[in-house]
Amino acid sequence: MSEKIPAKQRLRDVVDSVYRAAWEAKERGEPVGWSSSKFPAEIPETLGLAVTYPENQAAGIAAKHGGQRLCEYAEGLGYSNDICGYARISLAYAAGAEADERPMPQPDFVLCCNNICNCMIKWYEAIARMHNIPLIMIDVPYNNTVDVPEARVAYVRAQFEDAIAQLEELTGRTWSNERFKEVCANANRSASAWLKACGYCSVKPSPLNGFDLFNHMADIVTARCKPETAEAFEQLAAEYEEGVAKGESTWHYDENYRIMFEGIPCWPELQALFKPLKDSGANTVAVVYAPAFGFQYTDVDDMARAYCRAPNSVCIEAGTAWRADLCKENQVDGILVHYNRSCKPWSGYMLEMERRWHDQLGVPVVGFDGDQADPRNFSEAQYQTRVQGLAELMAANKAAGGQGK
Amino acid sequence: MSEKKVSDRQRIEELLGIFSGIAASPKSQLDMYTGLGKKAVGVFPYYAPEELVHAAGFIPLGIWGASGTVREAGRYFPAFYCTIARMGLELALTGVLDRLSAVVMPTLCDTLRPLSQNFKAARPDIPMLFLAQPQNRKTYYGKDYYVSELMRVKGELEALAGKKITDEALYESVQVYNESRAERRRFVQLAAAHASLVSTQARSAALKSAYFTEKREHQTLLKELNDLLAAQPAENPRDYTRVVTSGILADGGNLLKIFDEQSIRVAADDVAHESRSFRVDVPESLAAEAPMYALAEAFAQQTDDSLLWEADLSHRQQHLIDLVLDSGARGVVFLMMQFCDPEELDYPSLKAALDTMDIPSIQIGYDQQMTDFGQAETQLMTFKEIIG
Numbered sequence: 080m081s082e083k084i085p086a087k088q089r090l091r092d093v094v095d096s097v098y099r100a101a102w103e104a105k106e107r108g109e110p111v112g113w114s115s116s117k118f119p120a121e122i123p124e125t126l127g128l129a130v131t132y133p134e135n136q137a138a139g140i141a142a143k144h145g146g147q148r149l150c151e152y153a154e155g156l157g158y159s160n161d162i163c164g165y166a167r168i169s170l171a172y173a174a175g176a177e178a179d180e181r182p183m184p185q186p187d188f189v190l191c192c193n194n195i196c197n198c199m200i201k202w203y204e205a206i207a208r209m210h211n212i213p214l215i216m217i218d219v220p221y222n223n224t225v226d227v228p229e230a231r232v233a234y235v236r237a238q239f240e241d242a243i244a245q246l247e248e249l250t251g252r253t254w255s256n257e258r259f260k261e262v263c264a265n266a267n268r269s270a271s272a273w274l275k276a277c278g279y280c281s282v283k284p285s286p287l288n289g290f291d292l293f294n295h296m297a298d299i300v301t302a303r304c305k306p307e308t309a310e311a312f313e314q315l316a317a318e319y320e321e322g323v324a325k326g327e328s329t330w331h332y333d334e335n336y337r338i339m340f341e342g343i344p345c346w347p348e349l350q351a352l353f354k355p356l357k358d359s360g361a362n363t364v365a366v367v368y369a370p371a372f373g374f375q376y377t378d379v380d381d382m383a384r385a386y387c388r389a390p391n392s393v394c395i396e397a398g399t400a401w402r403a404d405l406c407k408e409n410q411v412d413g414i415l416v417h418y419n420r421s422c423k424p425w426s427g428y429m430l431e432m433e434r435r436w437h438d439q440l441g442v443p444v445v446g447f448d449g450d451q452a453d454p455r456n457f458s459e460a461q462y463q464t465r466v467q468g469l470a471e472l473m474a475a476n477k478a479a480g481g482q483g484k
Numbered sequence: 485m486s487e488k489k490v491s492d493r494q495r496i497e498e499l500l501g502i503f504s505g506i507a508a509s510p511k512s513q514l515d516m517y518t519g520l521g522k523k524a525v526g527v528f529p530y531y532a533p534e535e536l537v538h539a540a541g542f543i544p545l546g547i548w549g550a551s552g553t554v555r556e557a558g559r560y561f562p563a564f565y566c567t568i569a570r571m572g573l574e575l576a577l578t579g580v581l582d583r584l585s586a587v588v589m590p591t592l593c594d595t596l597r598p599l600s601q602n603f604k605a606a607r608p609d610i611p612m613l614f615l616a617q618p619q620n621r622k623t624y625y626g627k628d629y630y631v632s633e634l635m636r637v638k639g640e641l642e643a644l645a646g647k648k649i650t651d652e653a654l655y656e657s658v659q660v661y662n663e664s665r666a667e668r669r670r671f672v673q674l675a676a677a678h679a680s681l682v683s684t685q686a687r688s689a690a691l692k693s694a695y696f697t698e699k700r701e702h703q704t705l706l707k708e709l710n711d712l713l714a715a716q717p718a719e720n721p722r723d724y725t726r727v728v729t730s731g732i733l734a735d736g737g738n739l740l741k742i743f744d745e746q747s748i749r750v751a752a753d754d755v756a757h758e759s760r761s762f763r764v765d766v767p768e769s770l771a772a773e774a775p776m777y778a779l780a781e782a783f784a785q786q787t788d789d790s791l792l793w794e795a796d797l798s799h800r801q802q803h804l805i806d807l808v809l810d811s812g813a814r815g816v817v818f819l820m821m822q823f824c825d826p827e828e829l830d831y832p833s834l835k836a837a838l839d840t841m842d843i844p845s846i847q848i849g850y851d852q853q854m855t856d857f858g859q860a861e862t863q864l865m866t867f868k869e870i871i872g
Contacts, residue, residue: 156832157831157832157835157836158828158829158831158832159820159825159828159831161564161822161823161825161828162825162828162829163825166829193619196594197592197593197594197597197826198594198825198826198829200619200793201790201825201826201829201830202829204793204794204797204829205829205832205833207797208797208833214797216619216620216793216795217620218618218619218620218626218793220591220616220617220618220619220629220633221591221597221600222616223600223601223614223616228632228636230628230629230632230633231616231629231632233625233628233629234618234620234625234626234628234629237623237625238620238625241620241623391594391597394601395601395604395605420564423565423594423595423598423823423825424594424595424597424598426562426564426598427561427562427565427594427595427597427598427599427601427602428560428598428601428602428605429562430559430560430561430562431560431601431602431605431606448562
């Protein structure tokens with residue numbers, strides 16, 4: 080019997096297959112789309128359209144140290160270095176910059192949803208303008224309440240229907256409600272398995288290195304509607320279960336402290352991010368991506384509601400509660416916050432959230448300055464000092480007999 | 485010169501002086517109105533339906549940041565956010581907005597999203613009337629959604645005012661605002677035509693003062709000014725270097741002083757704080773029947789703005805070109821608000837569109853904390869030499 084492929088490898092293969100399918104579609108002369116990460120993927124998947132994800136591509140390029148090169152290319156085109164690093168990388172690639180780190184076919188249409196950020200609108204407009212291609216826009220207004228108002232659900236749902244009609248006309252594909260049901264079932268199954276896998280972070284000691292979740296997020300972003308994604312996450316959860324039973328973990332160091340890492344990682348600096356955490360025995364056991372991407376829904380209205388709950392589209396009360404609940408469930412000792420120069424909607428209310436977590440959880444919270452894609456905005460020395468400071472505060476807190484409230 | 489002409493010119497100067505005084509001291513306006521027993525509501529950018537605030541009996545006062553230094557707001561925002569948000573919050577945290585009954589907070593950009601949340605955290609005692617406008621605003625469902633948002637804000641205003649906003653009152657406010665917008669559009673034309681009488685700083689102040697004055701009062705003064713300007717003899721357009729300004733804000737006194745020192749005048753503008761805010765009227769015939777839908781319709785018709793999704797991807801570019809050609813400007817000055825990513829993301833395509841038409845342009849970085857305008861001065865001097 081052949082050796083079983085580890086879930087980690089299967090998950091990587093799924094993402095690779097998304098890009099491969101896009102290349103193959105392009106070779107067959109079929110249209111290929113670029114999509115924002117929280118555009119309702121159920122729509123292009125139901126229509127059988129090949130779609131790739133610029134945010135995922137940008138993260139991949141940045142992790143392989145191509146971020147600065149492409150950011151600078153975009154700056155040469157006139158884009159300010161204040162603009163989101165993912166957007167700069169993507170615009171550079173769309174304009175013709177080489178990126179062997181994660182190549183993907185150029186788009187024939189773009190699918191834009193601004194639930195993550197409004198920057199997405201201008202970014203995708205620019206791509207559409209460069210290539211003279213259609214842009215399908217699903218607008219999700221920002222929420223100021225925990226519950227999504229019904230009028231907003233109706234607005235988003237109506238846009239789903241318009242997007243479907245536009246894509247049918249554009250690609251000649253026909254919508255199938257039966258296929259849509261299957262796709263939604265796959266998406267829900269993926270989300271459920273993703274949440275289950277993430278849930279193992281609550282075991283003490285954790286059977287996983289929390290940074291693994293950042294890598295696996297690529298699957299929930301690019302392939303959440305595919306059955307192989309759900310299967311790979313189910314296997315991942317089973318492996319963590321096995322780890323718990325055997326007392327094993329993908330975190331190979333002491334687990335002196337359990338932290339929440341808040342924000343997108345600095346992809347170009349993963350080693351630098353990881354080292355002081357490893358040295359102080361601080362395992363990441365909470366990341367907000369679990370609730371943020373693990374959404375489940377029962378019908379189309381509920382799907383519209385789910386897409387209104389992206390990390391940057393929820394109000395401060397919901398955002399604080401997501402994280403606070405995670406921290407409590409996963410018995411977090413401290414929180415490390417990435418003030419991400421690339422992400423204004425995310426970083427913009429973190430200082431207030433810090434205060435709320437501190438009050439609600441009684442754990443130390445420390446921030447550092449960085450960027451998800453542009454290494455010029457990260458200082459390793461500052462980061463090390465901040466992690467060291469966090470470790471000292473967590474030690475003092477523990478010595479005082481507390482692990483938080 | 486006849487006595488009549490002398491007195492007309494004196495009155496023009498006097499009116500411009502009144503506008504400058506108001507623009508320089510919005511806090512005095514707030515104190516004046518509240519001293520008279522009126523209630524005021526702050527209105528943040530962009531495209532908030534001030535007519536609703538007005539119809540509820542409040543004085544709407546625009547809050548587009550302020551010149552100064554960010555201190556207290558640093559507890560809420562890291563440094564990489566525009567000063568409209570950071571200084572707006574600074575005003576709230578330092579007591580300047582204490583007398584407001586509420587603020588209206590649209591959320592069309594990634595900085596206004598967290599500003600809305602920070603505001604309610606920082607000043608829970610000042611009601612924050614949240615507004616999330618639709619980007620797919622031209623569709624029937626976009627308008628339906630927007631009406632539902634407006635109805636909520638209307639209800640919140642009514643609760644604060646202790647009275648219903650009647651359709652008649654809203655229709656009347658729509659008329660007041662349409663007249664004010666028309667007068668401001670007329671002023672933009674007349675200021676450009678009478679560049680010797682209206683400096684760049686004075687033009688800015690006349691427009692900015694509208695944010696701090698009840699619109700009927702402002703319109704009365706501006707109409708008087710416009711009528712006086714219209715009666716003045718025609719000027720040679722080549723006496724000044726005429727440009728189109730583009731950006732979010734163009735109201736910094738020290739920055740505009742350089743324009744005046746260089747004899748540069750604004751022939752037309754693509755500035756969010758200026759013409760973008762008053763180029764679209766609310767359709768009055770619709771307002772007479774369904775005023776809330778009329779407000780949604782007006783927003784649906786907004787276009788050519790970095791804050792708005794635009795299906796026609798060359799529309800804004802063509803609009804800027806048309807502004808230059810129609811106004812006879814010799815070039816475009818982009819006043820780039822620091823950390824404003826919608827503007828920064830639109831800029832390369834705008835620049836490229838101008839280049840294809842051989843229209844010179846320059847980009848000048850700007851924010852409300854700037855005190856040293858040496859670089860801007862050098863840039864403008866060089867640009868003037870280029871465009872002649």
